[in-house]
Amino acid sequence: MRTMILAASILAIGLAGCGRKPLATAPTAAEQGAGGTAGAGANNDEVGLVELPASQQALVAAAGTDTIHFDTDQSTIRDSDRAVLAAQAKWLLANPNVRASVEGHADERGTREYNQALGERRANAAKTFLIGQGVPEARLLVISWGKERPVALGNDEASHAQNRRVVTVIVR
Amino acid sequence: MRVLTLLLAALAASPAAAQDSDPPEVVGGSVRTAQTVAVPVLPTRNADPGLGAQVASVIASDLRSTGAFAPIGPQGLPGVSFAQGTNPDFPTWRSAGAAQLVSGYVEGGAAGSLTLACVLFDVQSGRELVRQGYAVSAGNWRRAAHKCADAVYAKLTGEQPYLDTRVVFVAETGPQTRRLKRIAIMDSDGSNLRYLTEGEATVVTPRFSPDGSRLAYLSYQGRRGRVFVMDLAAGTKRLLVPGLVQTSAPRFSPDGRRIAFAMSAGGNTDIYVTNADGSGSPVRLTTSPGIDTAPSFSPDGSRIVFESDRSGAQQLYVMNADGSDERRISRGGPSASPVWSPRGDTIAFVRTGAFRIGVMNPDGSGERLLTDGWQDESPSWAPNGQFVMFNRFTRAGATGLYAVPLSGGPARRLPTPQDGSDPSWSPLQR
Numbered sequence: 001m002r003t004m005i006l007a008a009s010i011l012a013i014g015l016a017g018c019g020r021k022p023l024a025t026a027p028t029a030a031e032q033g034a035g036g037t038a039g040a041g042a043n044n045d046e047v048g049l050v051e052l053p054a055s056q057q058a059l060v061a062a063a064g065t066d067t068i069h070f071d072t073d074q075s076t077i078r079d080s081d082r083a084v085l086a087a088q089a090k091w092l093l094a095n096p097n098v099r100a101s102v103e104g105h106a107d108e109r110g111t112r113e114y115n116q117a118l119g120e121r122r123a124n125a126a127k128t129f130l131i132g133q134g135v136p137e138a139r140l141l142v143i144s145w146g147k148e149r150p151v152a153l154g155n156d157e158a159s160h161a162q163n164r165r166v167v168t169v170i171v172r
Numbered sequence: 173m174r175v176l177t178l179l180l181a182a183l184a185a186s187p188a189a190a191q192d193s194d195p196p197e198v199v200g201g202s203v204r205t206a207q208t209v210a211v212p213v214l215p216t217r218n219a220d221p222g223l224g225a226q227v228a229s230v231i232a233s234d235l236r237s238t239g240a241f242a243p244i245g246p247q248g249l250p251g252v253s254f255a256q257g258t259n260p261d262f263p264t265w266r267s268a269g270a271a272q273l274v275s276g277y278v279e280g281g282a283a284g285s286l287t288l289a290c291v292l293f294d295v296q297s298g299r300e301l302v303r304q305g306y307a308v309s310a311g312n313w314r315r316a317a318h319k320c321a322d323a324v325y326a327k328l329t330g331e332q333p334y335l336d337t338r339v340v341f342v343a344e345t346g347p348q349t350r351r352l353k354r355i356a357i358m359d360s361d362g363s364n365l366r367y368l369t370e371g372e373a374t375v376v377t378p379r380f381s382p383d384g385s386r387l388a389y390l391s392y393q394g395r396r397g398r399v400f401v402m403d404l405a406a407g408t409k410r411l412l413v414p415g416l417v418q419t420s421a422p423r424f425s426p427d428g429r430r431i432a433f434a435m436s437a438g439g440n441t442d443i444y445v446t447n448a449d450g451s452g453s454p455v456r457l458t459t460s461p462g463i464d465t466a467p468s469f470s471p472d473g474s475r476i477v478f479e480s481d482r483s484g485a486q487q488l489y490v491m492n493a494d495g496s497d498e499r500r501i502s503r504g505g506p507s508a509s510p511v512w513s514p515r516g517d518t519i520a521f522v523r524t525g526a527f528r529i530g531v532m533n534p535d536g537s538g539e540r541l542l543t544d545g546w547q548d549e550s551p552s553w554a555p556n557g558q559f560v561m562f563n564r565f566t567r568a569g570a571t572g573l574y575a576v577p578l579s580g581g582p583a584r585r586l587p588t589p590q591d592g593s594d595p596s597w598s599p600l601q602r
Contacts, residue, residue, distance in 0.1 A: 049395050075439070101395070108565070111508045111522055111549055112376050112594065113421040114479070114486060116390070116397055117434060117441035117463040120418055124439035143396050144418060144436065148374050153348050155546075155567045 049141075055098050055170040063087035068126065070164040072107075075121040077129055085126060088168050089133030101141045101169040102127045107160035108147050119144030126166040141171075173315055173602075176287065176305030206242040207328065209235055210270035210295070213246040214288075215254040218280035227288060227317045231274055233361060234321030234335045237584060239577055240328070244270065258291055265295045272301070274324055284310040290320035292327060302327045314363060315601065322600075332556035335360065338598040339561065340378045340387060341573060343367065344591040348569050355389060357404075360597070362587035368402065377550070377594050381424045381448070384598040388412065388422035388431050388448075399433050401448060413446065413454055421465045424448060425473050425493075432457070432467035432476055443467045443478055445493070457495035468511045468519075469493065470534070477501070477510040477519055477534070486524055490534060501536035509550060515557035518578065522549055529562045531578065542576045543583055550594045561586070563593040 060066050066088070068081035077085065092100055104123030106115035123142045131137050152159035211232040214224040228246035235241040250264055257277040265273050276289035285307060292302035304323045306316035315336055322333030343356040355378045358365035369375050373393035380387060387402045391409075399412040399419040412431060413419050422433040425445075432445045435454070441463045446454040458464040460482040467478040477490050488502040488510050502521070507530070509522040516534075523530050527547040532539040545564040552561045554575070561575045564583070573592040576583040586592070 108569075109527070109547070111466070111524065112390075113434065113466040114463060114481075114508055114524075116418075116420040117436050117465050120436035120441065121439045121463065128439075142418075142437075145392070146376075146397065146420075148351070148353070148376065148392070150348055153569065155569060 049101055049169075050172040052098060052170045052172055055095065058095070059088060059091050059168065059170055062091040066168045067165050069161060070122055070166070072160070072164065073110075073118070075118070075125045077125055082129070085129045086133055089130045089135050092130070092135050092139065093133075096139075098170050098172060099139045099141065100130070100135075101143055101171045102130070103143045103145060103167045103169055105145050105149060105151075105163055105165050105167070106147045107163040108150060108155065109160060110147060112146055112148075116144055116146035119146050122164075122166050126168070130168075173312060173319070174307040175319070176307055206240060207271045208269055209241045209243045209272045209274060209324070209328075210249060210265055210268055211235070211243050211245040211274045212249040212252045214276055214278050215252050215257045216278045216280075217254055219278050219286060223278050223286070223313060227278055227313060227320075228274075230314055230317035230361070231290075231321045231324070234318060235274075235324060237361065237575075238325055238329075238335075239581055239584070240325070244268070258289065260293055262293075262295055262298050265293075270295045272324075272328065274320070276320070278313075280310075281307075286310055286313055286316065288313070288316040288320060290316075290323060292324050314359065318359070318361070331558050333600060334554040334556040334558065336601045337555060338384070338601070339573070339586070339595050340368070340380060340598070341563075341588070341595040342376055342378065342593045343588065344571060344593060355387070355402075356588075356592070358588070360586075365589060368404070377421065379423055379552075379596045380598050382426055382428045382599060384601070386424075386428075386448070387596075388424060388433075390420050390422070399431070401431070401450075410450060412448075412450065414450075421467065423468050425469050426471050427473060432469065434465035434467070441465050443476070443495075455495075457491065458498070464489075466509050470512045471514050471516045475512075475534075477512055479508045479510060479521075488519070488521060488532075488536070501534065502532065502539075503536050504539055511551050511553060513553050513557040514555055518557065520551035520553060520560045522551065527565075529560055529576065531560070542578070542580065543574070545574075545583075548574075552595050552597045554597050555600045561595045561597050563595060565593075 063084055102123045104119035106118045127140045127142050150163040152162035211228045213228050216224045225246050232243040235243045257275050273293045273295050276291045279287045288306045290304045302323050306319050308316045318336035322335045326333045337360040339360050340357045343354045346352045352371045353374050354371050355368040355375050373391045375391045378387045378389035390397050391400050397418050399422045400409050402409045418436045420434045422431050430445050431448045434441050435444050443458045443464050444454040444456050462482045464480045467476045479486050480489050485506040486508045488507045489498050489500050491498040506524040507521045508524045511520045518531050520531050528541040529543040529548045529551050530541040546567045547565040548562050550563050558578050559575045563571050564574050565571045571591045571593045573586040573595050574583040
């Protein structure tokens, strides 16, 4: 049983229609503020978003963690993680000058294509929860790393469970 | 490279030249048993004698890699004089136990050019089966050797050639938690490797355009996954869909003019198609709530196979290239990453859960699994549709490139200097 969390931003690219429509890509204001000029010159994964380590530590101190975890192939926020996200939202509302990059990850036991989509689905679930807590959508970015950035090295369920995650990264 | 029609004047007269040269032992398009093919050191004239051994080594290695032949040589075989290169002493090769003989010569020409004469003989009958010549610049001798091996393979198996090809893949180094991933390109035997990106951003899933001139790939440049298109000759890279929307899983259409890909937003991933040159706007092809990804065109461009989890698990679907008439084709376990064979009659895929490479007919029938590694992924077809390349993760997290014959049999590892993943097999080079 999968739980689909459909956010309003889907509609912005025309999901609700039937048949084939030209795309009207409508990145949020927050997305337009990040990323810089894609494709220009030397670059790296981090360009366009400046991480704020002190703010990150403050978020972790306030919410207990910046990371929530997921069951295999699931994007449903666990009950135990709802309090974590609520605390993150509270911190974000108290610190209006930063944005959050909500970054979804998958474990290694999946194909690259699918995990890219699954990470986005997880990050979007967390973003939707944060919006529900009152965080303005314009301050939230959704990014999927697929399975390209594991935190646990092992190829066992304990490691996979650590890698199925969404990390709230505080950025300027 | 120029393919020459070798004039008989350039070759000593052969006792049974060229007539009625049906290949032996061809059954159902494949060779019944691995045939012993002798590949002696080729004689040289006006060229480095060492080149004769190097060319023969590449030919023998190529033939071995097909799984259809048991080449012997060049080490340990009798020497061949320049005259014998095109006029063999057959009793010598019969006593060596060879069924066929690859011979010829390497001759140096003006301005460092080389000519490889490639002649295939049936040893028992003494018949000449193949006679080809390849003119190359000195630095390109390996390609002439691949062409020769291709001509031998094609003649003896009845299949299309595939050895003079390249492979683009992701070269991986460093710990899993901070992996450096670069796009690399090499000949399909692992030689001539070079890097097309330098690790400035994580890159995955590079895929050749049908003519081999461009790549579409996913880069995390700018901290988000988006599809870029690289022109190999110019070295330029361009974002496929302008803006910050996350795109992935690109594949070119057979005419090279369009790219099908996945776009993710709002927790939903759908398949779109857009012009490969960046003109126009993407057109949406799927609308299911869920993850629709990994599109791959049929070779005639009329249909697209893709994966979707709309049923609750990843399964394969086929639709018309305009998005109409979607229908599920896979009937077994969860299936992902489908790739349509260049011959059109087979689809390779990943059986998720077990992570095996499998094949099925385009209507979903005839499913069979070809591999059984710890985690096999990212299938890519040889241009002749007879082999599937893929990458195999070990449980320890290492990954290498392998190719497995469609007809079954063991997967063969391709040498790469570092870990490799996400291979894409080029078309046959001209």
